[in-house]
Amino acid sequence: MLPSFNRGTRLRPADSDQPLRPSKQRLRPVALAVTLVMAVQAGVIVQGTGAAIALAKDTETTKPPATSKDLGPATAASEAAARLKAKIQNRRIEVTEARSETSSAFVNADGTVTSEMYSGPIRFKEDDGSWHDVDPTLAVSADGSISAKGHPHGLTLAGKKPAPKALKATGVANASAGVPLVTIEDRAGRPMELGWYGSLPTPTIEGAESTVARYKNVMPATDMLIESTRTGYEQFLELKDRSAVDVNGQVSYSLQAKGLKAKVHDDGSVTFTDSKGKAAGILPSPVMWDARTDKNSGEHTRTAKVGVKVTQDGDRITIALTPDAGFLADEKTQFPVTIDPSINVGASFDTFVQEGHTTDQSTSTDLKIGNNGSSQVARSLLSFPMKNITGKQVTAAKLNLFAYHSWSCTAKGWDLYSTGAPSTSTRWTAQPSWGTKYATSTQTKGFSSSCNDGWVNVDATSLAQTWAANGNATNHLGLRASDESDPYGWKRFNSGNAASNTPYLSVTYNSIPNVPTLIAPAAAASTNVTTPTLSAKALDGDGSQVKFDFEVWASNGTSALRTGTTAYVASGAQASWKPTALPAGSYKWRARASDATANSAYAPFRTLTVDTTAPATTAVSSTDFPASQWSGTPDDAGNFTGTFRFTPPTSDVKEVQWKLDSGTWQSLPTTGTAVTTKPVFRAGKHTVTARTKDAAGNISAETGYTFSAGSGAALLTPGTVTAPRAALS
Numbered sequence: 243m244l245p246s247f248n249r250g251t252r253l254r255p256a257d258s259d260q261p262l263r264p265s266k267q268r269l270r271p272v273a274l275a276v277t278l279v280m281a282v283q284a285g286v287i288v289q290g291t292g293a294a295i296a297l298a299k300d301t302e303t304t305k306p307p308a309t310s311k312d313l314g315p316a317t318a319a320s321e322a323a324a325r326l327k328a329k330i331q332n333r334r335i336e337v338t339e340a341r342s343e344t345s346s347a348f349v350n351a352d353g354t355v356t357s358e359m360y361s362g363p364i365r366f367k368e369d370d371g372s373w374h375d376v377d378p379t380l381a382v383s384a385d386g387s388i389s390a391k392g393h394p395h396g397l398t399l400a401g402k403k404p405a406p407k408a409l410k411a412t413g414v415a416n417a418s419a420g421v422p423l424v425t426i427e428d429r430a431g432r433p434m435e436l437g438w439y440g441s442l443p444t445p446t447i448e449g450a451e452s453t454v455a456r457y458k459n460v461m462p463a464t465d466m467l468i469e470s471t472r473t474g475y476e477q478f479l480e481l482k483d484r485s486a487v488d489v490n491g492q493v494s495y496s497l498q499a500k501g502l503k504a505k506v507h508d509d510g511s512v513t514f515t516d517s518k519g520k521a522a523g524i525l526p527s528p529v530m531w532d533a534r535t536d537k538n539s540g541e542h543t544r545t546a547k548v549g550v551k552v553t554q555d556g557d558r559i560t561i562a563l564t565p566d567a568g569f570l571a572d573e574k575t576q577f578p579v580t581i582d583p584s585i586n587v588g589a590s591f592d593t594f595v596q597e598g599h600t601t602d603q604s605t606s607t608d609l610k611i612g613n614n615g616s617s618q619v620a621r622s623l624l625s626f627p628m629k630n631i632t633g634k635q636v637t638a639a640k641l642n643l644f645a646y647h648s649w650s651c652t653a654k655g656w657d658l659y660s661t662g663a664p665s666t667s668t669r670w671t672a673q674p675s676w677g678t679k680y681a682t683s684t685q686t687k688g689f690s691s692s693c694n695d696g697w698v699n700v701d702a703t704s705l706a707q708t709w710a711a712n713g714n715a716t717n718h719l720g721l722r723a724s725d726e727s728d729p730y731g732w733k734r735f736n737s738g739n740a741a742s743n744t745p746y747l748s749v750t751y752n753s754i755p756n757v758p759t760l761i762a763p764a765a766a767a768s769t770n771v772t773t774p775t776l777s778a779k780a781l782d783g784d785g786s787q788v789k790f791d792f793e794v795w796a797s798n799g800t801s802a803l804r805t806g807t808t809a810y811v812a813s814g815a816q817a818s819w820k821p822t823a824l825p826a827g828s829y830k831w832r833a834r835a836s837d838a839t840a841n842s843a844y845a846p847f848r849t850l851t852v853d854t855t856a857p858a859t860t861a862v863s864s865t866d867f868p869a870s871q872w873s874g875t876p877d878d879a880g881n882f883t884g885t886f887r888f889t890p891p892t893s894d895v896k897e898v899q900w901k902l903d904s905g906t907w908q909s910l911p912t913t914g915t916a917v918t919t920k921p922v923f924r925a926g927k928h929t930v931t932a933r934t935k936d937a938a939g940n941i942s943a944e945t946g947y948t949f950s951a952g953s954g955a956a957l958l959t960p961g962t963v964t965a966p967r968a969a970l971s
Contacts, residue, residue: 313331313333316333316334316335316336317335317336317337317338318335318336318337318338318349319337319338319339320337320339321337321339321340321347321349321355321784321785322785324336324337324348324349325349325353325784325785327349328349328350328351328353329351329353331351332351333351334348334349334350334351334356335348335349336348337349338373341365341373343363343364343365343366343367343394344359344360344361344362344363344364344627345357345358345359345360345627345630346358346364347630349784350750353752353784353786353839354637354750354751354752354784354839355634355750355751355752355753355784356748356749356750356751357630357631357748357749357751358746358747358748358749359626359627359628359746359747359748359749360738360744360745360746361591361592361624361625361626361737361738361744361745361746362472362473362737362738362739362740362744362745363376363394363472363473364376364472364744365394366392366393366394366395374392375392376392376393376394376472377390377391377392377393378390378391378392378393378397378451378453378470378471378472378741378742379391379392379451379452379453379470380399380447380452380453380454380455380470381447381452382401382447383401385401386401386402386444387399387400387401388400388401388445388447388455390453390470393426393470393472394472394473395426395427395428395474396425396426396427397424397425397426397470397474397475398424398425398426399423399424399425399445399455399468399470400421400422400423400424400442400445401442401444401445402442402443402444402445403421403422403441403442404421404441405421405439405440405441406419406420406421406437406439409439409440412439412440412441412460412461413439413440413461413492413493413494414439414492414494415439415494415496415560415562416439419435419437419496419498419558420436420437420438420439420440420494420495420496421437421438421439421440421441421442422435422436422437423435423436423437423438423442423468423477423495424436424468424475424477426474426475428499432499432500432501433498433500434497434498434499435496435497435498436477436495436496436497437495437496437497437498438460438466438495439494439495439496440460440461441460442457442460443457443458443459443460445457446458449469451741451742453469453470453471453741454467454468454469454470455467455468455469455470460479461479462485463481463482463483463485464479464480464481464482465479465480465482466478466479466480467479467480469741470741471607471739471740471741472739472740472741472742472744473738473739474739479493480578481577481578491564491565491567492562492563492564493562493563494560494561494562494563495560495561496558496559496560496561497558497559497560497561498557498558498559499514499557499559500557501516501517501557502514502515502516502557502559503515503516503517503554504552504554504559506550506551506552509527509600509601510527510528510547510548510549510550511524511525511526511527511601511602512524512525512550512552512561513525524602524666525550525561526601526602526603526604526605526666527547527550527600527601527602528547528548528550528563528601529545529546529547529548529601530545530546530547530548530565530566530569531544531545531546532544532569532575532576532577532578533576533577533578534576536614536615536616538615538649538650538729538732539614539615539616539649539729539732540647540734541614541615541616541618543616544569544574544575546565546566546568546569547566548563548564548565548566549562549563549564549565549566550562550563550564551564591604591624591625591664591665591738592604592609592622592623592624592625592664592737592738592739592745593606593609593622593623593664593666593668593737594606594608594609594610594611594620594621594622594623594737595620595621595623595668595669595670595673596610596614596618596619596620596621596670597617597618597619597620597670598618598670599618599669599670600669601669602666602667602668602669604664604665604666604668605739606737606739607736607737607739607740607741608734608735608736608737609622609624609643609721609734609735609736609737609745610622610732610733610734610735611656611721611722611723611731611732611733612649612654612656612723612726612728612729612731612732612733613723613726613727613728613729613731613732614729614732615649615729615732619670619723619726621673621720621721621722622720622721622735623661623664623668623673623674623718623719623720623721624641624664624718624719624720624721624738624745625663625664625716625717625718626716626717626718626719626747627715627716628706628709628710628714628715628716628717628749629714629715629716631706631709631710631749631751632710632713632714633710633711633713633754634710634751634752634753634754634783635710635751635752635753635754635839635840636703636706636707636710636749636750636751637703637750637751637752637839638703638749638750639701639702639703639705639706639707639747639748639749639750640699640700640701640702640703640747640748641658641699641700641702641719641745641746641747642697642698642699642745642746642747642748643697643698643699643735643736643745644695644696644697644698644735644736644740644743644744644745645685645686645687645688645695645696645697645698645733645734645735646688646695646734646735646736647688647689647733647734648686648687648688648689648693648732648733648734649689649729649730649731649732649733650686650689650730651686651689651690651692651693652686652730653684653685653686654684654686654723654724654725654728654730654731655682655683655684655723655724655725655731656682656683656684656700656721656722656723656724656731656733657679657681657682657721657722657723657724658679658680658681658682658683658700658701658702658705658719658720658721659676659677659678659679659680659719659720659721659722660676660677660678660680660705660708660717660718660719660720661673661674661675661676661677661718661719661720662674662675662677662718663716663718664718674718674720676720676722678708680702680704680705680708681700681701681702681703681704681705682700682724683698683699683700683701685698685699685700686698686733688733688734697743698735702719702747702749705719706747706749706751710751752784752837752839752840753782753783753784753786753837754783754837754840754841754842755780755781755782755783755786755788755813755835755836755837755840755841755842756780756781756782756783756835756842757780757834757835757842757843757844757845758778758779758780758790758833758834758835758842758845759778759779759780759845760776760777760778760832760833760845760848761777761778761779761816762775762776762777763776763848763850764848765848765849766848766849767848767849767850767851767937768850768851768852768853768936768937768938768939769850769851769852769853769938769939770852770853770854770938770939770940771852771939772823772824772825772826772852772854773820773821773822773823773824774820774821774824774850774852775818775819775820776792776794776818776819776820776821776831776833777816777817777818777819778790778792778816778817778833778835778845779814779815779816779817780813780814780835780842781813781814782813782835782837784837785813786813786837786838786839787810787811787812787813787837787838788810788811788813788817788835788836788837789807789808789809789810789811789817789835789836789838790807790808790817790819790833790834790835790836791805791806791807791833791834791836791841792804792805792806792807792808792819792821792831792832792833793805793831793832793833793844794821794824794829794830794831794850795829795830795831795847796827796828796829796830797827797828797829797830797849798828799830803824803829804821804822804824806819806820806821807819810838824852825852826852826853826854826855827851827852828849828850828851829849829850829851829852830847830848830849830850831847831848831850832844832845832846832847832848833845851937851938852938853936853937853938853940854938854940855894855940856936856940856941856942856943857890857891857894857895857934857935857936857940857941857942858890858891858894858934858942859891859932859933859934859942859943859944859945860888860889860890860891860898860932860933860934860942860945861888861889861932861945862886862887862888862889862900862930862932862945862946862947863886863887863889863947864884864885864886864887864930864947864949865885866884866885866886867882867884867886867949867950867951868949869947869948869949870948870949870950871949871950872950872951872952872953873949873950873951874951874952876925876951876952880924880925881922881923881924882922882923882924882925882951882952883920883921883922883923884920885918885919885920886900886918886919886920886921886930886947887916887917887918888900888910888916888917888918888919888932889916890912890914890915890916890917890934891914891934892914893914894934894936894937895912895913895914895934895935895936896911896912896913896935896936896937897909897910897911897912897935898910898912898917898932898933898934898935899932899933899934899935899941900919900930900931900932900933901930901931902921902923902928902929902930903923903928903929909935923951924951925951925952926950926951926952927948927949927950927951928948928949928950928951929946929947929948929949930946930947930949931944931945931946931947932944932945932947933945
């Protein structure tokens with residue numbers, strides 16, 4: 243992998259009339275002397291999550307259009323507040339509580355939501371909980387050290403330092419750790435410290451973006467350069483002439499990594515695991531290449547392996563790099579030569595595979611597609627956390643890439659695929675499965691002023707819609723040239739490890755209303771109303787108003803007999819609808835919610851019976867107070883009581899209703915069995931009246947039962963005394 247500040251010079255094809263010009267991306271000053279560069283890169287990747295109509299853009303941030311009135315920041319703390327603000331101000335508002343390291347969410351003026359998800363971090367959270375934009379620009383601190391202005395892992399580089407004690411030779415490991423050169427934290431907040439076995443001069447800051455620190459003459463004819471990136475750092479040794487080769491036969495660094503264990507594999511890669519055996523990072527097999535590049539592809543044409551030896555003593559890991567001596571001694575080798583091991587301890591992921599490349603490229607600042615002119619085909623793979631769009635209605639999506647190199651300005655197609663999950667083990671010979679091709683783009687930039695470096699995109703709407711339906715927390719995509727035999731389709735983009743302009747996927751979606759809750763009538767209800775009121779409620783994830791589509795079917799029917807739609811109501815509010823008159827019979831009904839953009843699924847059917855027939859009557863009897871007789875003995879207060887039995891019909895009954903004389907109706911639930919009650923009354927003539935009520939609310943004719951309470955002839959009329967009389971025995 244080329245250092246991000248050493249992308250080299252992009253040359254025009256022999257038949258081009260365009261002038262020669264260096265790439266504008268990541269340039270560094272080029273030494274007059276022939277140089278040899280040995281590089282060590284460490285990339286610390288942070289995973290994030292998190293949708294606006296995606297348009298190609300030339301900068302990472304865009305300013306809102308000027309208005310006649312200052313509307314203030316286009317932000318709001320919550321989605322609800324952003325929704326209201328976006329509607330009132332008719333502009334896009336960011337939801338600050340939805341921010342993550344790699345994503346942003348916006349509410350649009352039309353009520354849809356936009357998530358922009360990047361393959362590299364765009365911000366990080368401080369200990370106090372506040373968010374800060376990633377800014378890899380370097381600045382000198384008061385103590386002479388150098389720090390990145392805004393780094394997600396607190397990148398700090400050493401200032402001037404003396405050599406460690408007992409040092410035998412510069413670059414040669416000894417019993418102690420090297421001088422602290424780079425300090426950075428991993429995702430778990432554990433400090434990692436790269437040490438140098440030698441003294442360090444006062445560094446100077448350089449590079450087009452002030453992201454490079456140069457330590458001059460750390461070894462004979464050798465400078466050390468460290469570049470700050472948004473995911474970590476890259477470190478190089480720049481050997482200025484052949485005299486430096488002899489003293490750089492092997493160069494060692496110390497790596498302090500508390501709690502991590504290093505293991506070397508047969509392919510030369512090194513994995514780092516924690517105390518639980520969980521993978522915490524990987525050092526891919528290092529590779530070296532000379533300065534020869536293809537003028538069209540920008541690819542290095544001569545490469546060689548680099549020997550790696552790792553030893554560990556507690557938390558101190560010593561990494562020794564041994565360049566291929568034969569490669570360096572070969573007269574055909576053109577300087578500078580770059581040696582590229584890289585450490586990845588993060589979780590966000592993108593990579594590329596290429597014929598002839600047998601090492602992990604997930605820490606590269608490059609993504610590549612197409613044929614490089616030497617019949618080496620490259621493809622790129624990216625992963626995005628997408629749980630925020632699960633179950634959403636995706637209306638637009640675009641994958642945006644910053645193109646810094648292409649074979650020419652000729653518009654050649656490149657394709658977007660769904661793929662399986664890539665990993666650090668992904669190689670050309672071990673690619674994840676390639677699924678459906680979803681879209682093609684011909685946008686081409688990065689060759690000349692006619693198609694300058696800039697953003698290109700491909701429509702990812704159909705792919706994002708598939709992701710919204712599959713429920714996966716993370717989804718994966720792949721990029722390929724449409725014609726992998728044509729070098730004119732060769733393109734290179736920034737990866738998520740680049741210092742700026744990282745890939746991002748922009749998805750616009752609408753929250754589909756929830757499946758409604760059916761409120762009334764209750765399940766398996768019966769009614770004697772031929773135009774029953776049906777009601778339901780539903781929440782909309784965006785807080786939008788909703789309306790309801792109701793359907794009434796015959797209980798065994800295959801299509802709706804009655805349909806209707808309500809007016810819009812607030813999210814979560816109840817809405818009602820009445821069908822036209824229904825004949826008596828059995829039905830089922832359901833409803834779905836709509837927010838004018840999307841419909842929910844229908845709620846499960848509820849059954850409903852329309853019954854307008856009155857049930858049979860209920861019989862009344864009492865052994866305590868036989869009909870038309872004087873009976874009963876009062877208590878001390880002069881009250882009588884006794885049991886009355888109500889015998890309803892054996893079907894089509896929900897309750898028996900009864901009353902004493904002109905009192906209020908009272909209910910006794912039953913499904914057809916007899917029920918009893920014991921009313922309290924005074925002496926005299928009384929009537930108990932009963933009727934049947936069915937589940938639909940129909941009521942039968944009334945049944946009267948007359949009886950008399952007391953000792954009999956002492957009362958001419960029960961309850962009424964006209965004159966004093968003696969009781970007859």
